[in-house]
Amino acid sequence: MQAQSADLLVRPVRARDLDSIIAIDAQITGIEKAEYWQERFHRYGERKRQPCFFLVAECDGGIDGFIIGEVRDWEFGTPACGWVFGISVRPEARLSGIGTRLLDALCNCFKNAGVSKVRTLLVFDDMLVMTFYRSQGMMAAPIITLERNLE
Numbered sequence: 001m002q003a004q005s006a007d008l009l010v011r012p013v014r015a016r017d018l019d020s021i022i023a024i025d026a027q028i029t030g031i032e033k034a035e036y037w038q039e040r041f042h043r044y045g046e047r048k049r050q051p052c053f054f055l056v057a058e059c060d061g062g063i064d065g066f067i068i069g070e071v072r073d074w075e076f077g078t079p080a081c082g083w084v085f086g087i088s089v090r091p092e093a094r095l096s097g098i099g100t101r102l103l104d105a106l107c108n109c110f111k112n113a114g115v116s117k118v119r120t121l122l123v124f125d126d127m128l129v130m131t132f133y134r135s136q137g138m139m140a141a142p143i144i145t146l147e148r149n150l151e
């Protein structure tokens with residue numbers, strides 16, 4: 001049964017959520033990255049001085065999704081804005097508004113931190129994530145990504 005978004009609590013991550021976060025990420029990406037998520041928790045969940053945010057969506061005591069973001073000043077030469085680094089919702093809990101609730105909560109954190117713009121990066125052919133962000137009013141930004149292989 002899908003969770004109803006009204007039953008959800010979106011709150012800052014706690015150490016005891018990590019196993020669920022690792023499991024959701026592994027279910028989506030096919031790779032279990034316990035060390036990576038420990039580091040993310042330390043950097044975004046425990047650090048209080050920087051405007052870093054790591055939020056989870058809790059329903060009936062279980063974790064259905066999470067989002068990570070940070071306010072960055074003058075990143076790529078542009079004024080301070082909030083960056084969404086990652087969002088994931090458990091496949092069985094999708095399409096019930098959880099992703100929307102997570103992004104809204106993160107955007108409120110960004111606004112409280114004093115910024116008026118939110119940005120993210122995504123793989124150009126990830127239609128699911130693109131469709132989600134477009135549904136949230138996100139548009140193409142005046143930024144492009146460049147890369148080259150390092151010999």
Ligand SMILES: CC(C)(COP(=O)(O)OP(=O)(O)OC[C@H]1O[C@@H](n2cnc3c(N)ncnc32)[C@H](O)[C@@H]1OP(=O)(O)O)[C@@H](O)C(=O)NCCC(=O)NCCS
Binds near residue numbers: 085088101128129131
């Ligand atoms: C993108 C994602 C976060 C959306 O979460 P969600 O809880 O299903 O999102 P919501 O229920 O709030 O959906 C909001 C809107 O997004 C769009 N949307 C979401 N999933 C969609 C789908 N499968 N098909 C079409 N539109 C979709 C719809 O417009 C939807 O609004 P609607 O239900 O009124 O039509 C979720 O699908 C996910 O975790 N995907 C994998 C993300 C990933 O790869 N993360 C790792 C790298 S960051």
